[in-house]
Amino acid sequence: MKYLCLVYSNEQLLHDSPDSPRDEECFAYGESVQASKLSITDGPFAETKEQLAGFYLVDARDLNEAIQIAGKIPAVRVGSVEVRPVRELLV
Incomplete structure (x- = not known):
């Protein structure tokens, strides 16, 4: 399953x-x-007070593995990382 960090x-x-x-x-x-063997991509930047500095899209076995990956993102030292499941739509 894919998770957005x-x-x-x-x-x-x-x-x-x-x-x-x-x-x-x-x-x-x-x-x-x-x-x-996990896939990630970097994302865009948003302009807000506490801004979205970027994102990683990871393919993890479950939420626990996604949280483990997110916890090691270097920027977590000066901010926070939110992990959300992503549902892929077949259109």
Whole structure:
């Protein structure tokens, strides 16, 4: 089943915190998840107070596995990650 891991963070904190992940770390994490036979894609950026900094679309066995993957996303150190199941429509 596919799960969407939505990464949220305060924009100022995301860019100014010494604990903020660098792009290289995020790309390396994405590559490590792909190498473990789970698929992910990066997403767009939203302009809100606490903004959607991006997302990962993962194919996991169940919600517990999706939460384990989401918990290791580097940006979680300066924000939060919301995990939602995704239903695919055959149209």
